[in-house]
Amino acid sequence: MSGVERCQVAIVGAGPVGTVMATLLAQAGIDVVVLEAAEDCAQDLRASTFHPPTLEMLDQIGITPMLLERGLKAPVYHWRDRTTGEVIDFDLTEVSDVTRYPFRIQCEQYHLSRGLAAALDHYTNAQVRFSHRLLTFQQDDHGVDLAIETLTGIDRLRADYLIAADGANSIVRKWLGIEFDGFTYAERFLCLSTETELADHLPNLAYVNYVSDPKEWLVLLRVPSVWRVLVPTDAALGDDELRSERMKNGIFERLIGEGSSVQTQHRTLYRVHQRVAKSFREGRVMLVGDSAHLNNPLGGFGMNSGVHDAFNLFDKLEPVLRGRAGEGNLALYDRQRREVTHSFTQMQTKENMAFIKGGQDSAHAARRAKMQEMKQNDGLRRAYLLRQAMFESLAQASAIA
Numbered sequence: 172m173s174g175v176e177r178c179q180v181a182i183v184g185a186g187p188v189g190t191v192m193a194t195l196l197a198q199a200g201i202d203v204v205v206l207e208a209a210e211d212c213a214q215d216l217r218a219s220t221f222h223p224p225t226l227e228m229l230d231q232i233g234i235t236p237m238l239l240e241r242g243l244k245a246p247v248y249h250w251r252d253r254t255t256g257e258v259i260d261f262d263l264t265e266v267s268d269v270t271r272y273p274f275r276i277q278c279e280q281y282h283l284s285r286g287l288a289a290a291l292d293h294y295t296n297a298q299v300r301f302s303h304r305l306l307t308f309q310q311d312d313h314g315v316d317l318a319i320e321t322l323t324g325i326d327r328l329r330a331d332y333l334i335a336a337d338g339a340n341s342i343v344r345k346w347l348g349i350e351f352d353g354f355t356y357a358e359r360f361l362c363l364s365t366e367t368e369l370a371d372h373l374p375n376l377a378y379v380n381y382v383s384d385p386k387e388w389l390v391l392l393r394v395p396s397v398w399r400v401l402v403p404t405d406a407a408l409g410d411d412e413l414r415s416e417r418m419k420n421g422i423f424e425r426l427i428g429e430g431s432s433v434q435t436q437h438r439t440l441y442r443v444h445q446r447v448a449k450s451f452r453e454g455r456v457m458l459v460g461d462s463a464h465l466n467n468p469l470g471g472f473g474m475n476s477g478v479h480d481a482f483n484l485f486d487k488l489e490p491v492l493r494g495r496a497g498e499g500n501l502a503l504y505d506r507q508r509r510e511v512t513h514s515f516t517q518m519q520t521k522e523n524m525a526f527i528k529g530g531q532d533s534a535h536a537a538r539r540a541k542m543q544e545m546k547q548n549d550g551l552r553r554a555y556l557l558r559q560a561m562f563e564s565l566a567q568a569s570a571i572a
């Protein structure tokens with residue numbers, strides 16, 4: 172392989188998960204190259220919630236102070252019933268004894284990936300290469316050979332290990348032929364963002380609100396720049412109609428009593444999936460983040476669980492790279508993160524979706540009664556807060572041998 176550039180770890184994708192993974196490795200002195208197909212880190216409105224344990228992890232790589240400075244602190248979140256007006260509030264301050272960050276931080280995810288990608292420039296052992304698209308790769312017993320499309324040609328790189336942080340459509344997962352089991356929701360979701368201050372119209376609004384309704388449920392999320400309103404759409408309608416003024420006016424008319432005066436910055440349609448890769452590892456290649464699992468956004472678990480993958484994988488991979496542990500460590504990464512994706516993230520997001528869809532049926536009445544009981548009962552409420560803040564998922568993962 173003389174003449175071919177080498178590194179210890181190649182990471183595909185400079186999203187939040189790839190940049191966190193790269194920073195962990197770079198800070199440990201590992202030689203790492205990040206390949207990103209786009210010209211820069213994406214600046215779209217996707218994840219906006221950082222849960223307490225994620226803030227604690229990100230503190231280890233020095234980025235939490237920036238998130239605290241740029242984001243909004245949200246100790247309280249609401250489950251609301253649109254028809255009755257009932258509000259059930261949960262306050263993370265109650266779990267201050269287990270975390271130094273008893274709140275969610277509401278901050279656009281691109282602050283994380285852009286901040287980390289810029290900081291990686293300062294490491295001599297790390298590089299982020301934009302406009303570098305992984306085309307294909309082949310692994311053998313000692314490493315992985317990559318073919319990468321650049322603006323001017325095809326580059327070759329040999330890495331000891333390859334980490335796929337290349338998102339939902341992961342080319343790495345596809346080349347490995349790993350099944351991505353699960354389902355796609357029939358309805359698409361429409362995400363509208365506006366600078367209109369919704370709290371002026373809806374009293375007692377939290378920064379994070381899940382509004383249950385059988386006809387049109389809503390997620391109302393505040394980030395520093397805008398309010399984001401997420402609604403399900405009618406599968407029979409086309410893109411133009413769904414993004415139209417008429418549609419936007421109707422949504423805000425029903426929400427705050429006026430629609431035409433509301434200006435929107437984004438009107439984004441997207442499909443939502445519940446899928447988990449059959450394996451998070453094949454030999455010297457590991458999947459992290461959206462390349463390994465997808466879930467609906469109710470609870471804000473997608474990016475957070477990807478960051479948790481990165482920290483877990485770092486703990487397993489670093490000793491392997493140092494020759495202090497064998498490949499069994501990588502198999503443990505696969506078991507811990509894959510099993511917890513099924514037992515926690517998938518299960519909880521499906522439950523959150525069932526609750527928000529509401530309905531007049533007895534199943535919804537039972538779910539509502541359970542939520543009210545959790546609110547009233549100190550022990551149940553604490554367990555619920557720790558579950559929704561993802562502490563429980565981390566405890567579950569570390570218990571898997």
Ligand SMILES: Cc1cc2nc3c(=O)[nH]c(=O)nc-3n(C[C@H](O)[C@H](O)[C@H](O)COP(=O)(O)OP(=O)(O)OC[C@H]3O[C@@H](n4cnc5c(N)ncnc54)[C@H](O)[C@@H]3O)c2cc1C
Pocket residue numbers: 183184185186187188189206207208209212213216217218219220280303304305306336337338339341342362441459460461462468470471472473474475476477
């Ligand atoms: C509307 C919406 C709201 C969301 N809200 C939340 C929330 O509140 N909380 C939460 O935790 N999660 C949320 N999520 C999910 C969250 O955005 C994702 O889980 C997160 O972006 C996953 O990060 P990632 O780094 O794994 O993948 P991505 O962010 O998708 O990054 C993948 C990167 O890989 C690059 N890439 C792809 N293929 C190649 C290739 N062949 N070569 C080189 N580069 C490549 C892409 O260009 C991209 O930059 C939301 C998602 C959506 C759509």
